Amino acid sequence: xxxxxxxxxxxxxxxxxxxxxxxxxxxxxxxxxxxxxxxxxxxxxxxxxxxxxxxxxxxxxxxxxxxxxxxxxxxxxxxxxxxxxxxxxxxxxxxxxxxxxxxxxxxxxxxxxxxxxxxxxxxxxxxxxxxxxxxxxxxxxxxxxxxxxxxxxxxxxxxxxxxxxxxxxxxxxxxxxxxxxxxxxxxxxxxxxxxxxxxxxxxxxxxxxxxxxxxxxxxxxxxxxxxxxxxxxxxxxxxxxxxxxxxxxxxxxxxxxxxxxxxxxxxxxxxxxxxxxxxxxxxxxxxxxxxxxxxxxxxxxxxxxxxxxxxxxxxxxxxxxxxxxxxxxxxxxxxxxxxxxxxxxxxxxxxxx
Amino acid sequence: xxxxxxxxxxxxxxxxxxxxxxxxxxxxxxxxxxxxxxxxxxxxxxxxxxxxxxxxxxxxxxxxxxxxxxxxxxxxxxxxxxxxxxxxxxxxxxxxxxxxxxxxxxxxxxxxxxxxxxxxxxxxxxxxxxxxxxxxxxxxxxxxxxxxxxxxxxxxxxxxxxxxxxxxxxxxxxxxxxxxxxxxxxxxxxxxxxxxxxxxxxxxxxxxxxxxxxxxxxxxxxxxxxxxxxxxxxxxxxxxxxxxxxxxxxxxxxxxxxxxx
Numbered sequence: 001x002x003x004x005x006x007x008x009x010x011x012x013x014x015x016x017x018x019x020x021x022x023x024x025x026x027x028x029x030x031x032x033x034x035x036x037x038x039x040x041x042x043x044x045x046x047x048x049x050x051x052x053x054x055x056x057x058x059x060x061x062x063x064x065x066x067x068x069x070x071x072x073x074x075x076x077x078x079x080x081x082x083x084x085x086x087x088x089x090x091x092x093x094x095x096x097x098x099x100x101x102x103x104x105x106x107x108x109x110x111x112x113x114x115x116x117x118x119x120x121x122x123x124x125x126x127x128x129x130x131x132x133x134x135x136x137x138x139x140x141x142x143x144x145x146x147x148x149x150x151x152x153x154x155x156x157x158x159x160x161x162x163x164x165x166x167x168x169x170x171x172x173x174x175x176x177x178x179x180x181x182x183x184x185x186x187x188x189x190x191x192x193x194x195x196x197x198x199x200x201x202x203x204x205x206x207x208x209x210x211x212x213x214x215x216x217x218x219x220x221x222x223x224x225x226x227x228x229x230x231x232x233x234x235x236x237x238x239x240x241x242x243x244x245x246x247x248x249x250x251x252x253x254x255x256x257x258x259x260x261x262x263x264x265x266x267x268x269x270x271x272x273x274x275x276x277x278x279x280x281x282x283x284x285x286x287x288x289x290x291x292x293x294x295x296x297x298x299x300x301x302x303x304x305x306x307x308x309x310x311x312x313x314x315x316x317x318x319x320x321x322x323x324x325x326x327x328x329x330x331x332x333x334x335x336x337x338x339x340x341x342x343x344x345x346x347x348x349x350x351x352x353x
Numbered sequence: 354x355x356x357x358x359x360x361x362x363x364x365x366x367x368x369x370x371x372x373x374x375x376x377x378x379x380x381x382x383x384x385x386x387x388x389x390x391x392x393x394x395x396x397x398x399x400x401x402x403x404x405x406x407x408x409x410x411x412x413x414x415x416x417x418x419x420x421x422x423x424x425x426x427x428x429x430x431x432x433x434x435x436x437x438x439x440x441x442x443x444x445x446x447x448x449x450x451x452x453x454x455x456x457x458x459x460x461x462x463x464x465x466x467x468x469x470x471x472x473x474x475x476x477x478x479x480x481x482x483x484x485x486x487x488x489x490x491x492x493x494x495x496x497x498x499x500x501x502x503x504x505x506x507x508x509x510x511x512x513x514x515x516x517x518x519x520x521x522x523x524x525x526x527x528x529x530x531x532x533x534x535x536x537x538x539x540x541x542x543x544x545x546x547x548x549x550x551x552x553x554x555x556x557x558x559x560x561x562x563x564x565x566x567x568x569x570x571x572x573x574x575x576x577x578x579x580x581x582x583x584x585x586x587x588x589x590x591x592x593x594x595x596x597x598x599x600x601x602x603x604x605x606x607x608x609x610x611x612x613x614x
Contacts (some may be wrong), residue, residue: 046427047392049411055573058399065485065492082599089603093611123470123490127450130469134451138582141449141473190596197595201474201588202581204443212584213591219597224602240613241606248602260381307610332476342479342579343570 034326039059047321054339063336064329066121073117074325075197077148078223079318080110081102081193084155086227086245088186095241101162104232107185111152117193118148140199143191151192155186169230197256200323200332206267208328209334214259215328221252225287229314237307246313247295253288253320260284265340269335279327286320356607358524359511359561361433363572364546365518368394368408368431375407375513380496383474383486385407385558393429393555395586399573402436404497406510407434411571416541419566432572436461436482438560443495443579444474444483457559459524460497467491476583479556479578497560524560531562535589538564548581555580558583 047056064070085327087103088216132149136142165174188238199213200208206214228246236242249277260271260280271280291313298309335341368538376382381595385403392394393410400407412429413419419428432614439445440532445453445461453474463474463483470490483494498508506512511521520527531548545566552558556578565572 046531047410048413048427049393049409049568049571050413051568054570055409058392059481060399060572060573061481062401062475062478062562065475065487085599086603089600090607093604095607095610121472122490123472123485123487124468127467127469130467131466131471132453134449136446136449136451138585139447139449140585141447141471145449185386190600191592193599194595197587198585198592199473199523200476201591202447202584204479204481204579204581205476208476209579211580212588216588216592217595220592220599224599225447238544239605239610240484244606244609245602247608255614282586294463295454304492336476339573342481342578343359343573344575345570 008230018231034143039233040292044250045093052345054343054345057339059337059339060342061336064205064331065123069117069121069348071324071329073114073121075226075322076110076117077196078193078219078321078325079226079334080107080114081151081189081191082109082220082223082227083230084189085187085193086153086224086231086242088182088189090241091182094166094250096236096239097237098232099236102231102236103227104155104159104162104182104185106230107151107189108153111155114148115152118145131217135188140195140202140246144199147192147195151185151188154188156231157181158185168279182257185236190322194263200328203332205332205335206338206351207270210265210267214256217252218256219325221256222287222321223323225249225253225317226293229291229316229318229321232310232314237310243299243310244293246291246310246317250288251290251316253284255288257281257288267335269330269338274334276327276330279323279330283320283327284323285323286316287321287324291317291320323338356524356561357497357521357578358438358459358527359435359508360520360527360564361429361435361561362518362520362521362534362564363411363432364433364543364566365516366408366433367516367518368410368429370408371513371515372406372433372510373397373404373408373520375509376495379498379501379509380405396510398492400436400482400484401490402484402493405435405493406434409434409572411567413567413571418535431565432563432565433510433574434513434563435561436497437480438495438497439551439580440478440557440559441555441582443477443556443582446580446582447474447477449472456497456502456512457500458497458499458502460499461494462496462499462504462606463492463494465491465493478580479580486561525561525570531564534564538566551573551578554578555583 045257049055063349083103088102092099103339119125131145161174161178194216201215228242252282270276294309294313383403393412395588397407409432412427442461449545456462473483484493485492507521511519535548550559550562554607566572
């Protein structure tokens with residue numbers, strides 16, 4: 001299905017076909033080979049099916065049918081989940097109420113955007129509710145949907161209750177709603193911040209399932225980095241707790257980058273080569289070493305300069321998190337296109353067309 | 354109700370594609386483009402949303418005993434591919450809507466009135482069978498002619514097959530039949546004939562079995578398919594670890610900040 005087909009489309013006239021054939025023959029005479037599928041000049045190697053070339057190099061696996069909403073959902077959900085956890089812990093430990101409020105607002109914004117993105121990606125968005133027919137513990141997608149549902153409700157309720165309390169003064173039902181909402185957004189936020197790593201890890205796509213044990217940690221750290229970055233951009237550039245968490249996330253991302261680069265396996269090629277490889281690297285540098293260095297500089301300097309470094313560290317981590325999610329989805333596409341992997345064919349240069 | 358199966362014997366297939374046509378006609382499946390692929394006489398390429406039976410044309414260097422060709426002409430075999438209806442089906446486990454179900458005949462059936470097109474089955478099928486129809490939005494695959502089976506009929510592809518290359522019957526019976534057939538082929542000197550049913554893997558066997566000659570990789574059949582649920586333990590373990598580190602890290606970070614104030 002995904003082989004290249006550039007030759008006459010439906011409804012093309014005989015004349016078009018003839019002209020295309022003439023073009024191809026001219027190309028064959030000039031270059032000695034034709035790259036278009038379909039018509040091969042005499043003497044060109046015929047494609048064969050063999051243990052080395054697979055089935056004409058036609059990919060066995062299907063590429064993900066997901067659209068751009070999905071990597072964006074991974075990014076938004078990761079940041080929102082981590083922000084909810086940080087907000088709840090900050091509240092329990094009696095940290096700056098403004099930081100707590102901002103964290104809750106990030107979580108609430110994510111709680112609204114995430115379901116919208118997820119629904120928009122469906123082939124039949126009006127049937128979103130079909131996901132609520134069942135709960136399947138062995139399906140990461142099913143667990144994820146229920147986690148998202150719980151998280152969205154809890155995070156939105158928390159932010160709403162706080163808004164009502166600040167505007168109309170405290171009352172018992174509002175306080176109950178705020179506290180219960182916060183406890184639930186902590187409980188749901190923890191898995192919500194990293195389950196997307198499980199979602200793509202437990203699939204048939206080689207580059208994803210070969211990293212099934214790394215992806216949740218990688219995505220979790222990426223979400224923490226993004227949440228810290230957002231909070232810092234919202235003006236919390238003096239919080240030492242955020243600095244610590246940002247440093248921790250950057251360190252984890254450095255470790256993850258090292259894990260990707262140091263392991264040798266043909267299945268990891270999409271993380272190192274081609275467009276997806278460059279995206280993974282760009283996302284890795286922006287999430288790991290760069291914010292780490294900027295935070296170190298921020299610690300070493302004082303006053304305005306320190307805050308400037310922190311702001312740039314936050315921006316870098318945010319961009320890195322977004323690029324990382326897009327890059328991993330792209331790597332999945334590249335991996336599905338690689339017909340050698342699922343067939344266990346190692347030689348990379350066996351089919352030269 | 355007995356558990357049913359397909360046995361597709363590539364040594365009997367003549368590449369007529371009657372199964373593809375019968376499948377499309379019975380199930381009302383759309384055409385998938387009239388294009389030349391350049392890969393032997395296979396212009397379909399792979400199974401997909403609009404291709405539920407797909408005849409592979411495995412063409413290779415001249416080899417005696419393959420198709421009875423002259424020495425200067427490429428040899429070939431044909432094999433009709435179909436959804437494997439796995440014992441442990443990745444798509445069935447992954448489906449978050451319950452649209453994919455196991456029927457009373459043991460097949461894996463996708464209920465089109467439930468599917469909401471989330472696309473998770475597409476990436477969890479180790480055989481690359483399920484695909485989303487981008488115009489329709491939903492995922493589609495072979496139904497094992499559930500409607501025909503319910504009415505006591507043979508699936509359309511098996512019914513149309515003129516050489517009985519596609520056989521339909523009770524699973525245990527066909528497994529027995531396949532073993533006898535492979536032994537028979539070996540006795541006739543076709544020592545490279547083998548049964549492919551993924552029984553040694555985490556897929557746990559398939560309800561669509563294939564007898565192929567030569568390396569299964571040239572038929573685009575994965576030598577070691579894995580049902581993606583085998584990665585769940587590792588992935589959820591890592592998820593729990595990441596959540597624990599986030600919880601402990603946040604607590605530590607905010608408590609340290611409080612103490613230093």
